Amino acid sequence: MSAPIQWQKSTFSGGGSSEDCIELAATNIAIHLRESDHPAALLTTSPTPLHALLSTLKSGRLASR
Template identity: 70%
Template sequence: MSTPLTWQKSSFSGGGSGEDCVELATADTAIRLRESEHPTAFLTTAPATLRALLSTLKAGRLAP
């Protein structure tokens, strides 16, 4: 039996009804990301990979 995931909303998600959100959950050694409008579809990644992506985004190192 698997443990249900606990999803957390991003602090940067839009206000209003709170339905336009990016949510994150940890599962074993993976991180899962989803859009609140489509809760059954999610992306699975490793913590180090997500950390590298966020670091790159914050530093503005992605080409347009």
């Protein structure tokens, strides 16, 4: 039996009891992301593609043209 996933709120969520934030959980096989006000909708990935996505977002390469 596997342990329950431990979710961590983003530090950019403003703290407190706000439900408007992104949560992250890491297991031994995947990284999970969810929006706190829609917890059933999950994005599951591994470190390499997540790093590529975050690098692209930070660089602004996905900015609208």
